[in-house]
Amino acid sequence: MEVSVIIPIYNAEKTIEETIHSIKSNYEHEIICINDGSKDKSADIISKIDNPNIILVNRENKGAAATRNEGISIAKGKYIMFCDADDKLGDGIIDKMVGAIKENNTDIVVGKVLHLIGEEVRPIKTYNELSAIEHTSLNRTPEITQSIGPYGKLYKNEIIRDIRFDEDITFCEEHTFNLKAWSNSKITIIDDQAYLYNIGIEDSIVATSYKHIEKYLNDATEVRKRTLDILSGLKEKVSNYYSYRMDYLIIYFLIRNNFMKVDDLNHLLNPAVNYLNVVETIETDSVHDLKELVLTISTGAHYNKYVEVSKGLKVDFDKKTYRNYQMKLLKLKTKMNLRNIRNKSKKIAH
Structure with a gap:
């Protein structure tokens, strides 16, 4: 055979x-x-x-x-x-x-x-x-x-x-x-x-992933732990590229595309912090961008949640930084709303 x-x-x-x-x-x-x-x-x-x-x-x-x-x-x-x-x-x-x-x-x-x-x-x-x-x-x-x-x-x-x-x-x-x-x-x-x-036209995995965001992030955290062990035996450039593939193209966009849909931000933020703690020693733009995204989204809950997330990620926090992240969140929401409008227009056109 x-x-x-x-x-x-x-x-x-x-x-x-x-x-x-x-x-x-x-x-x-x-x-x-x-x-x-x-x-x-x-x-x-x-x-x-x-x-x-x-x-x-x-x-x-x-x-x-x-x-x-x-x-x-x-x-x-x-x-x-x-x-x-x-x-x-x-x-x-x-x-x-x-x-x-x-x-x-x-x-x-x-x-x-x-x-x-x-x-x-x-x-x-x-x-x-x-x-x-x-x-x-x-x-x-x-x-x-x-x-x-x-x-x-x-x-x-x-x-x-x-x-x-x-x-x-x-x-x-x-x-x-x-x-x-x-x-x-x-x-x-x-x-x-x-x-x-x-990938279908309606109700694809991507379109409905917000319903399972906590499960997906918990799974991804476990996968990241296991891949770190495998990647440790390979060249650094492989680890860095995988960081781009996993931390950015998958996890960053999973969070960015779904944070406005979840009913309780805790179900997204808590596992996201756990994920970032796994990759905290990896110094790539992908990890940095993901951390910035999570901090930005945390201000959509309340100040105490922002403080909790900042402590969990071992970064400094104060009211001025909090307000800066709030402005970033406003811009992000505007961008995502415009994106959603464009996507709806494309579906109607088809």
């Missing part, structure tokens, strides 16, 4: 058929569909698809991380790919990636991930930092951490055989998996469109 494609499935009856149809290869391959306790007709739909490469496993719900881990355990392919049940693989990407990994004698191939919004495909701007290269490593090319998810990659089975996704968290659970996989691997980066990530 050459390639195993692992698909965690949970209530995906509307999309799973298109996802499976996007998985094609001239190499011998298996499509491992693990039905993670779906309550809809996902399993029935899969069982009726005329494709001898499909392996359907039904089990009780355990979450995406545990499902991917089970897929790794049963995969027979020399190479492994991951795909979610509402996304799609790029045209011919399996064969391109297998060809690249064999030709370059590397362990992992990383391709481009694009956003899928309805039928529209949009590039992800930050992927512009990933340039094609036949032979590299995480130490040589820390920009690989921009593609921190499990998608758009082909892994040698032997490389990830003993690595698993974190099952005790649900937000950023893939970070430790990929950092471990990349740490001692030879990597090829290709420019080909490898993966179409379906």
